[in-house]
Amino acid sequence: MELENQGVDFSRILEEFRDRDLALKIVKEIKQVARQLKDKGINQVNIMHVCGTHEDTLSRWAIRSLLPRGNSSECTVRMVAGPGCPVCITPVREIEFAVNVARKGYSMLSYGDMIRVPGAYSSLTEAKLKGADVKTVYSMRDAIKYAKNNPNKKVCFFSPGFETTAPLPAVEILNGLPENMVILSSHRLVPPALEVLVTHPELNTEAFILPGHVSTIIGVKAYEDFFNRHRMPCVISGFEPTDMLQSIRLVLEQILKDEPRLVNAYPRVVRDDGNPVARKALMEVFDIQDGWWRGIGKIPNSALELKNRFSDIDVKRIESDCWPSESELREIPKGCRCDKIIIGAIEPTDCPLFMKKCTPETPVGPCMVGLEGTCRIQADFWHQQSL
Amino acid sequence: MPIITGDTKVMPKGTIDQIIITTTGIGIAEKGKVVTDDNIQPGDVIIVSGTIGDHGIAILSHREGLEFETALESDLAPLNGLIERILGVTTPHAMRDPTRGGLASCLADFATSSGVGLDIYERDIPIRQEVRAACEMLGVDPLHVSCEGKIVVAVPEKDARAVLDVMRTHPYGKDAAIIGKATKEHEKIVVLETSIGGRRILQKPLGELIPRVC
Numbered sequence: 001m002e003l004e005n006q007g008v009d010f011s012r013i014l015e016e017f018r019d020r021d022l023a024l025k026i027v028k029e030i031k032q033v034a035r036q037l038k039d040k041g042i043n044q045v046n047i048m049h050v051c052g053t054h055e056d057t058l059s060r061w062a063i064r065s066l067l068p069r070g071n072s073s074e075c076t077v078r079m080v081a082g083p084g085c086p087v088c089i090t091p092v093r094e095i096e097f098a099v100n101v102a103r104k105g106y107s108m109l110s111y112g113d114m115i116r117v118p119g120a121y122s123s124l125t126e127a128k129l130k131g132a133d134v135k136t137v138y139s140m141r142d143a144i145k146y147a148k149n150n151p152n153k154k155v156c157f158f159s160p161g162f163e164t165t166a167p168l169p170a171v172e173i174l175n176g177l178p179e180n181m182v183i184l185s186s187h188r189l190v191p192p193a194l195e196v197l198v199t200h201p202e203l204n205t206e207a208f209i210l211p212g213h214v215s216t217i218i219g220v221k222a223y224e225d226f227f228n229r230h231r232m233p234c235v236i237s238g239f240e241p242t243d244m245l246q247s248i249r250l251v252l253e254q255i256l257k258d259e260p261r262l263v264n265a266y267p268r269v270v271r272d273d274g275n276p277v278a279r280k281a282l283m284e285v286f287d288i289q290d291g292w293w294r295g296i297g298k299i300p301n302s303a304l305e306l307k308n309r310f311s312d313i314d315v316k317r318i319e320s321d322c323w324p325s326e327s328e329l330r331e332i333p334k335g336c337r338c339d340k341i342i343i344g345a346i347e348p349t350d351c352p353l354f355m356k357k358c359t360p361e362t363p364v365g366p367c368m369v370g371l372e373g374t375c376r377i378q379a380d381f382w383h384q385q386s387l
Numbered sequence: 388m389p390i391i392t393g394d395t396k397v398m399p400k401g402t403i404d405q406i407i408i409t410t411t412g413i414g415i416a417e418k419g420k421v422v423t424d425d426n427i428q429p430g431d432v433i434i435v436s437g438t439i440g441d442h443g444i445a446i447l448s449h450r451e452g453l454e455f456e457t458a459l460e461s462d463l464a465p466l467n468g469l470i471e472r473i474l475g476v477t478t479p480h481a482m483r484d485p486t487r488g489g490l491a492s493c494l495a496d497f498a499t500s501s502g503v504g505l506d507i508y509e510r511d512i513p514i515r516q517e518v519r520a521a522c523e524m525l526g527v528d529p530l531h532v533s534c535e536g537k538i539v540v541a542v543p544e545k546d547a548r549a550v551l552d553v554m555r556t557h558p559y560g561k562d563a564a565i566i567g568k569a570t571k572e573h574e575k576i577v578v579l580e581t582s583i584g585g586r587r588i589l590q591k592p593l594g595e596l597i598p599r600v601c
Contacts, residue, residue: 014523020510023583060528062585241583360593371526381587 017240018061026245027066030077033252034068037075040256044075046204047251048197048344050082050190051211052372053239059381061241067248077248080205080344081377083193083296086160086186087113087370088342091292092329094186095119098158100322101184101315102132107150109143110158112136117369120330124158140169147181156315160186164213166304167278170285173310182315185306188291190214191226192302198230202345207233207251209244212266217282219274220264227262238266285310294331294366295339338365341374348375355379388416420474424481427501431480431569432547436469436538436554437462437562439490440518443532448521459517464536464559472553472560477546485539491530492591493539494567494577501541504574507567507589510582530579531592541569 016022037045049055058064058079070076083089096119102108108124115124115136128134133153137143140157147155155178159169166187173183190211197203210223215236227234233254237247247265254260264270282304291303306314332339336358337351348354348367358364360379367373392412441462448459466484473479481501485493490512498505514529522529536559542550547565554560579589 018582020583027584059587060581061583062579062581062587063583065585065587066583379593380590 014240017238017242019242023066023242023245026242026249030245030249030252031068031074033249033256034074034077036256037252038073042075042255044070044078045206045252045255046078046080047207047209047248048080048082048203048205049084049209049211049237050194050197051084051209051213052086052370052377053084053213054209054211054237054244055081055084055372055374055377057239057241057244059377062381063241063244066245077252079248081341081374082197082205082344083293083342084211085367085370085372085374086162086165086188087111087117088338088366088373089188089293089295090114090117090160090186090366091294092119092331093292093324094184095124096122096324096329097316097319097322098156098184099124099127099132100324101156101319102127102134103130104319104322106154106156106182106315106319107133107135107146108156108158109135109137109146111138111160113370114158114160116363117366118333118363120324140172144172144178144181147178151178151180153180155181156184157181158184158186160188162188162190162211162214163217163282164211166286167217167275167281170278170281173285173306173313174281177313182313182318183306183310184315185286185304187286187304188293188299189288189302189304191218191222192299193293193296194223194226195229196296196299197343198226198232200343202340202343205344206255207260208235209247209251210234210236212236212238212243212270215264215266215270215274217275217278220262220270220272222274223262227260231260233260234262236264236266236270238269293342295342332366333364336365338367338375341365341367348378351375388418388421390414390416420478422479422482423500424483424497425500425502426480427497427503427505427541427569428480428543429503429569429571430544431503431541432544432565433494433497433505433507433567433569434540434542434547434551434554434563435485435490435513435566436466436540436560437536438513438515438518439485439534439537440514440522440529440532442535443489444518444521444525444529447525447527447532459521462534462536466536466538466559469554469557469559470538472557473540473542473550476549476553477542479540479542479550481539481541483539485534485537487533488591489529489531489533490539491528491577491589494589495591497539497541498577499575501569502575503569504572505567505577506570506572507577507579509579511564511566513562513564528592530589544568 067077068074099122124134143157233251235247235250286304288301289303289305290300311317340346358368363369367375394409445459445461483493554563577589
C-alpha cells in the first residue's frame with residue numbers, strides 16, 4: 001500500500017480501465033468490425049489466449065456475453081482458452097515424483113491447488129492423509145520461513161509456474177536457501193508452447209492474445225521469432241476488461257485488413273525487452289531444457305531446470321530414485337477430456353464429466369483443480385454462454 | 388411459536404483444546420409475521436442493508452497477515468431494530484442474512500426457494516473500496532464473502548422506496564441500496580449484470596476457495 005502513501009490511489013487507477021462507457025464503446029467498435037468481416041465472407045473468428053487470468057477476466061466481467069455471436073450481418077467472435085494454468089500443465093511424472101519424495105520423509109510445500117491436483121494414481125493430498133508432511137503455502141517466502149523454523153526437517157518447495165513466477169525462486173536461490181531446503185522446479189516457458197500449439201492439428205485459432213504478466217518478464221521481443229514464422233495476429237494484453245476488449249478489437253482489425261502484427265497493447269507494464277533483472281536471475285539459476293506438459297506432451301526447450309551448480313538443492317537429482325516408472329503414467333484420468341480442453345480444441349461443456357462426475361468439490365481432471373483451470377473457471381460462471 | 392437457535396462448528400482435529408464460546412438465541416415468533424425466503428413475486432425489489440464483505444475480509448486479512456491503511460472492521464451488529472422498522476412499513480416477501488457464502492449464496496437461495504429469476508446490477512451493490520481492494524489482492528469475489536451485520540430483503544415494488552427510506556435512517560442501514568429485482572424470466576436463476584454491462588449467472592461459491600470465516 002506504499003503507493004497510497006505517495007498520494008496515488010491505486011484502486012482509482014484501475015477504475016478507469018473498468019469504465020462502463022468506455023467498455024461499451026469498444027464493444028460497439030468490435031461489432032462494427034464483425035459486420036465488415038461478415039461482408040468479407042468470414043463467419044467466425046477464433047482468438048486464443050494462454051493465460052488463466054485472462055480467462056478469469058473474460059468470465060468475471062462476462063465479456064463473452066458482449067461479443068458478436070454471429071447472425072446474418074455479423075461474424076461470431078469466439079474466445080478460446082489455451083494452456084494458461086500452470087497447475088493444469090504440470091506433468092503427472094512430476095506430481096508422482098513429489099508424492100514419492102514426500103513419502104520418503106520430506107516436508108513438501110506448495111500452493112493449494114498444486115497439492116490437490118491428481119497425478120496418475122495419487123496426489124499430495126492423499127499422501128498427506130496417509131501421514132506425509134504436506135503443507136500449503138502462499139509464497140516461497142513462507143516455505144523458507146518454515147524451513148528456518150524447522151531445522152530438523154528436510155523441506156522441499158514444489159515450484160510451478162511460467163516466466164511470471166519463476167524469477168521469485170531464482171532470486172531466493174541466488175540469495176541462498178536454508179541448509180535444510182531443496183527445490184522441485186516445475187517451471188515452464190510460454191513461447192515454446194505457442195510454437196507447438198500453432199502446428200497442432202486440432203488447433204482452431206486465427207489469432208493469439210498473449211499473456212501480459214509473462215510478457216512483463218520476457219518482453220515483446222521474445223515473441224518476434226514466433227510471429228515472423230507464423231504471421232498470425234498477436235496482441236499482448238492486460239487484465240482489465242477494457243484491456244481485453246481493446247485487444248480483441250485490435251485482433252479483428254488485423255484480420256479485416258489482412259495485416260497480421262505483433263502488438264503490445266499493455267505498454268503501461270510491458271517493455272520491449274521485458275524485465276532484464278528478472279531475466280538475468282532466471283538465466284543464472286536455470287537451464288532451458290525439454291519439458292513435459294500435461295495433455296500436450298514433450299515440448300522442446302520449454303522447461304526451466306536448475307543448473308549444475310545448484311545440484312545440491314535440486315531434489316530431482318538428489319532423490320532420483322523417486323521418479324515413477326514410465327509405464328505407470330497416465331497423463332489424463334479415464335473419461336476426462338482435459339487433454340483437449342488444455343489446447344482449446346473443445347469447451348469444458350463438451351466433456352461428459354463436466355459438472356457431473358467432475359466438480360470443484362470432487363475434481364477428476366487437472367483443469368478442474370487448478371484455480372486458473374478452464375474447467376474450474378467455467379464451473380464458477382456456469383452457463384454464462386447461454387445468456 | 389417459540390424459537391430456539393443453536394450453532395454448530397466444524398473445527399480441525401486437535402484444535403478444540405481450549406474454551407470455545409458459543410451462543411444461543413431464544414425468541415417468540417408472532418403468528419403470520421414470520422418471513423422466510425420463498426415468497427418472492429416477479430417485480431419485487433431486492434434491497435441490501437449496507438456494504439457487503441466487511442466481516443469476511445476483516446477476518447481473512449487478519450488471518451493472512453495483511454495490513455491495510457484503513458483498519459478493516461467486521462460489520463457485526465444486532466439487526467432486530469432495523470428489521471422492526473422494515474416490518475413497520477411492509478411485510479417483506481423474503482429476508483435473510485448474507486453470512487456464509489455471502490450475497491451470492493443468499494440471492495441464489497432466494498431464487499430457488501421462491502421459484503423466480505433475479506436480475507442483479509453489480510454497480511448498485513455497495514462495497515467499501517478497501518474491501519474491493521483486499522478482495523483483488525486475495526483473489527476472492529466480494530459477492531462470495533460473508534457479512535455478519537447485514538440483511539437482504541425482497542419487498543413489493545410499491546413499498547421499496549419507503550423501506551429504503553426507513554432503513555437509511557437507522558445506523559445499521561445507512562448504506563442500504565436497491566440492487567435488483569425479481570422477474571418471470573430465467574426462473575430460479577440469478578443473473579448478474581456486470582459493471583461493464585455483460586451478463587452472467589451468479590451462483591453460490593464452489594469448492595474451498597474461501598477459508599471458512601464464520
